[in-house]
Amino acid sequence: MPGSVPVSITVNGSKHECAVEPRTLLVHFLREELDLTGVHIGCESTLCGACTVHLNGRAVKSCTVLAVQADGQEVTTIEGLAPDADNLHPLQVGFWEKHGLQCGYCTPGMIMAAKQLLDDNPNPTEDEIREAIDGNICRCTGYQQIVDAVQHAAEVAGAA
Amino acid sequence: MVAFRPNSVGKAIKRREDPRLIRGLGTYTDDVKLPGMTYAAFVRSDFPAGAIRSIDTTAAADHPGVVAVYTYADMDGQVGPSPVGAEMPGMGKADHPLLADGRVLHVGQPVAVVVAETPYAARDASSLVEVDIEPREAVVDVEAAMAPNAPKVYEELDSNICIQIPVPNPEADKLFEQADQTLSMRLLNQRVAPFPMEGRAICAHWEEGPGKLTIWTSNQAPHFVKQQVAMCLRIPEIRIRAIAPEVGGGFGAKIPTYPEDPLLCWVSRELRRPVKWSETRTENLLGMTHGRGHVEKIEVAFQNDGRVLALKGQTISELGAWRSFYGPFIALSTHTMSCGCYDIKAVAWETFAVYTNTMATEAYRGAGRPEAAYIIERVMDEVAAATGLDPVAVRRRNFVDKDAFPHTTASGAVYDSGDYEKTLDRMIELVGYDDAREAQRQARDDGRLVGIGVAAFTEVCGIGPSGGTAPHQRMGTWESATVRVEPSGNVTVYTGVSPHGQGQETAFAQMVSDAFGVGLDDVVVVHGDTDQVQHGVGTFGSRGIAVGGAALHMALTKVHAKATRIAAHHLDAPVDQIDYEDGEFTVAGTDRKLTFRQVAEMAHLWNVAVPGEEPGLEAVARFEPPGTTFPFGAHLCQVEVDPESGQIEIQRYVAVDDFGVVINPMLADGQRIGGVVQGIGQAMWEEVQYDDGGQLLSGTLMDYAVPRAKHFPRMVLDNTVTPTDVNPLGAKGIGELGTIGSTPCVVNAIVDALRPLGITNIDMPAKPERVWQAIQAAGAAQ
Numbered sequence: 003m004p005g006s007v008p009v010s011i012t013v014n015g016s017k018h019e020c021a022v023e024p025r026t027l028l029v030h031f032l033r034e035e036l037d038l039t040g041v042h043i044g045c046e047s048t049l050c051g052a053c054t055v056h057l058n059g060r061a062v063k064s065c066t067v068l069a070v071q072a073d074g075q076e077v078t079t080i081e082g083l084a085p086d087a088d089n090l091h092p093l094q095v096g097f098w099e100k101h102g103l104q105c106g107y108c109t110p111g112m113i114m115a116a117k118q119l120l121d122d123n124p125n126p127t128e129d130e131i132r133e134a135i136d137g138n139i140c141r142c143t144g145y146q147q148i149v150d151a152v153q154h155a156a157e158v159a160g161a162a
Numbered sequence: 163m164v165a166f167r168p169n170s171v172g173k174a175i176k177r178r179e180d181p182r183l184i185r186g187l188g189t190y191t192d193d194v195k196l197p198g199m200t201y202a203a204f205v206r207s208d209f210p211a212g213a214i215r216s217i218d219t220t221a222a223a224d225h226p227g228v229v230a231v232y233t234y235a236d237m238d239g240q241v242g243p244s245p246v247g248a249e250m251p252g253m254g255k256a257d258h259p260l261l262a263d264g265r266v267l268h269v270g271q272p273v274a275v276v277v278a279e280t281p282y283a284a285r286d287a288s289s290l291v292e293v294d295i296e297p298r299e300a301v302v303d304v305e306a307a308m309a310p311n312a313p314k315v316y317e318e319l320d321s322n323i324c325i326q327i328p329v330p331n332p333e334a335d336k337l338f339e340q341a342d343q344t345l346s347m348r349l350l351n352q353r354v355a356p357f358p359m360e361g362r363a364i365c366a367h368w369e370e371g372p373g374k375l376t377i378w379t380s381n382q383a384p385h386f387v388k389q390q391v392a393m394c395l396r397i398p399e400i401r402i403r404a405i406a407p408e409v410g411g412g413f414g415a416k417i418p419t420y421p422e423d424p425l426l427c428w429v430s431r432e433l434r435r436p437v438k439w440s441e442t443r444t445e446n447l448l449g450m451t452h453g454r455g456h457v458e459k460i461e462v463a464f465q466n467d468g469r470v471l472a473l474k475g476q477t478i479s480e481l482g483a484w485r486s487f488y489g490p491f492i493a494l495s496t497h498t499m500s501c502g503c504y505d506i507k508a509v510a511w512e513t514f515a516v517y518t519n520t521m522a523t524e525a526y527r528g529a530g531r532p533e534a535a536y537i538i539e540r541v542m543d544e545v546a547a548a549t550g551l552d553p554v555a556v557r558r559r560n561f562v563d564k565d566a567f568p569h570t571t572a573s574g575a576v577y578d579s580g581d582y583e584k585t586l587d588r589m590i591e592l593v594g595y596d597d598a599r600e601a602q603r604q605a606r607d608d609g610r611l612v613g614i615g616v617a618a619f620t621e622v623c624g625i626g627p628s629g630g631t632a633p634h635q636r637m638g639t640w641e642s643a644t645v646r647v648e649p650s651g652n653v654t655v656y657t658g659v660s661p662h663g664q665g666q667e668t669a670f671a672q673m674v675s676d677a678f679g680v681g682l683d684d685v686v687v688v689h690g691d692t693d694q695v696q697h698g699v700g701t702f703g704s705r706g707i708a709v710g711g712a713a714l715h716m717a718l719t720k721v722h723a724k725a726t727r728i729a730a731h732h733l734d735a736p737v738d739q740i741d742y743e744d745g746e747f748t749v750a751g752t753d754r755k756l757t758f759r760q761v762a763e764m765a766h767l768w769n770v771a772v773p774g775e776e777p778g779l780e781a782v783a784r785f786e787p788p789g790t791t792f793p794f795g796a797h798l799c800q801v802e803v804d805p806e807s808g809q810i811e812i813q814r815y816v817a818v819d820d821f822g823v824v825i826n827p828m829l830a831d832g833q834r835i836g837g838v839v840q841g842i843g844q845a846m847w848e849e850v851q852y853d854d855g856g857q858l859l860s861g862t863l864m865d866y867a868v869p870r871a872k873h874f875p876r877m878v879l880d881n882t883v884t885p886t887d888v889n890p891l892g893a894k895g896i897g898e899l900g901t902i903g904s905t906p907c908v909v910n911a912i913v914d915a916l917r918p919l920g921i922t923n924i925d926m927p928a929k930p931e932r933v934w935q936a937i938q939a940a941g942a943a944q
């Protein structure tokens with residue numbers, strides 16, 4: 003590819019060495035190069051949160067991060083949250099138990115945004131949860147059951 | 163019809179859909195990857211109206227990685243016109259091309275499509291297509307478009323008025339003369355964007371060998387897509403497979419087959435390669451159908467005791483630049499539902515649907531009913547204000563009595579069942595209404611602008627009897643289900659509905675579990691694939707359970723009856739001596755029994771033939787509903803307005819709804835809360851805006867405000883149960899109810915907060931700026 007640059011990005015624990023166009027967005031790199039299609043695109047402008055992943059443990063919206071910015075860094079996507087169906091992350095359990103999703107399109111980003119919250123604040127209040135997911139749009143649920151899901155996750159994680 | 167013991171139905175079972183979705187393993191259309199894939203990007207009109215002087219695709223075609231560039235000239239005569247287009251007698255109509263055919267009618271209309279080896283190359287090259295347009299004056303405002311001398315969207319038509327349907331009523335005229343009082347209002351139901359989180363996405367794959375086209379499309383009704391694409395490409399429908407894989411929300415805007423659908427199918431056939439396209443959010447706001455867009459005028463005749471006698475209304479519906487799948491029909495349902503929960507003696511109405519140089523409008527969560535509920539619920543509050551009565555008292559005075567069902571309204575709707583007092587009573591009890599009003603009085607005494615809004619509404623669900631279906635739809639509005647039992651006793655359900663978040667994989671598994679005594683894990687529900695599923699219709703009009711579930715119930719009943727006959731033969735007993743409970747067939751009064759799984763094995767093994775029966779255990783059923791259902795609800799919202807900024811805080815929201823029998827209350831709550839929030843979005847923030855020249859001003863998330871988590875308090879929900887006899891489940895439908903109730907409820911609360919200032923209406927969206935201006939104007943007037 004003309005003008006492409008090498009990158010080395012560790013995604014969900016596996017190191018990937020590829021050549022990318024400098025303008026390649028991280029979300030496209032994850033979806034197209036690595037087949038991590040759980041990362042969704044909702045607005046291409048950082049405003050909806052569907053593409054939220056963790057970059058070095060912090061939630062970022064991968065539609066406005068360049069793949070080259072992730073060079074040498076660690077990325078976690080929804081696919082990397084649980085090793086298998088029997089070992090779900092507490093947030094995945096919470097979303098399932100509390101009906102925190104309907105169409106499921108915002109869900110991976112919503113879970114990754116909520117993970118940032120619980121990483122920082124293991125026992126958030128409802129207001130803190132609503133504030134933390136304010137950068138993520140869900141058009142189906144009306145958010146209440148997402149709040150319930152995050153609270154449930156906090157309880158599950160706290161009990162573990 | 164058999165009633166199965168509800169072991170699972172009625173319980174809050176967590177969803178069967180979720181394990182894949184919470185791990186990012188769902189397959190949405192853009193996730194489909196095929197060898198040899200190409201990628202499309204559209205060149206869209208920057209002008210709302212004009213003649214195309216020239217299109218130069220040379221630079222785009224020469225761009226590295228570009229496979230092809232197509233304009234109307236390339237496809238003329240081979241494909242199209244656009245598959246959209248509701249038909250009605252006397253309608254002003256014109257064909258709509260898949261790509262602009264020498265003229266453009268709205269900003270965002272596809273003019274050319276660029277196909278390339280990568281999405282980036284397609285997008286790059288699309289910016290190299292030079293489209294020279296001679297602009298002409300656009301008509302944007304719907305009322306201006308009705309003027310005799312207005313610029314015409316379609317020069318070949320007599321006017322911009324697509325339909326004009328007057329329903330005069332001399333009885334209404336008489337009641338207006340007799341009434342103690344009358345009032346009139348002009349109500350705007352602004353245009354909004356459906357904004358599913360997944361925009362439109364299409365992957366079309368023509369396989370030259372078998373002569374077969376497969377289209378994955380983010381759509382609510384793939385069987386419609388198959389028919390529409392067949393008509394548009396002029397190939398037999400038996401060569402088309404339409405798949406709606408995971409669909410990331412629809413809300414009505416994914417009912418239609420869009421011009422892009424058949425166009426990309428044609429491109430794939432031309433190239434003999436698969437082609438994929440996912441719209442950007444800006445394309446979504448430009449080119450996905452919008453909702454609402456009504457101007458309504460309403461006159462009300464009422465008595466001093468709050469009794470509403472008659473309505474005279476007018477609906478002016480913005481169709482946009484072309485007839486969408488249901489657009490012109492939606493305008494008419496506002497009149498049909500104009501009476502709401504109330505026993506109004508006479509209604510006169512006139513409905514217009516009008517072309518403008520804007521994106522087409524289509525069904526959006528409620529589709530005509532929210533407009534009707536908005537009118538009558540705003541009216542009830544103004545009648546309360548005019549008579550000095552409490553808004554709740556006025557509603558009670560006008561309710562259709564619970565013993566009066568089925569009830570035919572003055573606007574011709576036939577309500578199946580209802581008990582509006584019961585639901586309202588429950589809401590009043592939950593809220594502590596008198597205390598809430600007292601607290602409001604104290605707040606007002608302290609100078610605070612606190613408002614309480616109520617809405618008591620009904621709507622129409624379970625769409626619906628097929629009579630009147632437009633021929634272009636090719637399918638009525640019945641629904642289908644196949645129940646296929648495997649030799650093991652595991653069950654596959656093939657449903658014609660096409661859920662996209664509603665949770666029918668779970669609700670239907672619950673029904674199967676109750677019918678056959680199998681576990682939820684032993685059931686798979688297949689949907690959204692026309693090669694797997696028998697003919698069906700789709701998910702819209704709150705019909706998934708009320709019509710699709712009813713079809714499933716019929717199929718389960720058929721299979722159950724056959725299983726009973728097979729069991730009887732094997733147990734050497736007459737059929738009427740067979741008792742059935744929880745998966746076991748027992749000869750009455752004995753311990754001789756067979757499990758459902760044993761019967762399933764016998765039905766397939768067939769080493770003992772059952773006389774008069776075919777082997778196997780499978781049934782298909784189609785349910786044609788004899789009528790529609792009318793769920794209802796009573797909502798209350800409390801808001802406080804900051805007089806300094808016009809900011810509105812939603813302090814409380816209580817919803818008591820009645821949607822008949824419930825399959826899964828957790829899923830029902832999800833539909834309701836989501837619907838309420840979506841309706842509040844329209845009341846408070848959302849608005850598709852075009853400027854006077856026809857340019858879209860709300861083309862990104864910076865300009866189009868959708869509800870976010872911190873806008874809302876925790877909502878309080880409850881429900882009453884008034885079954886329907888329109889379907890064997892007694893279920894009414896739930897998908898649109900929240901949206902229909904919440905919009906007028908919130909606006910009533912805002913107006914209630916501002917009424918002490920002399921303000922009697924706020925047009926939606928009640929943005930802080932608009933509220934602040936109203937407060938300033940009211941202050942200046944005093």
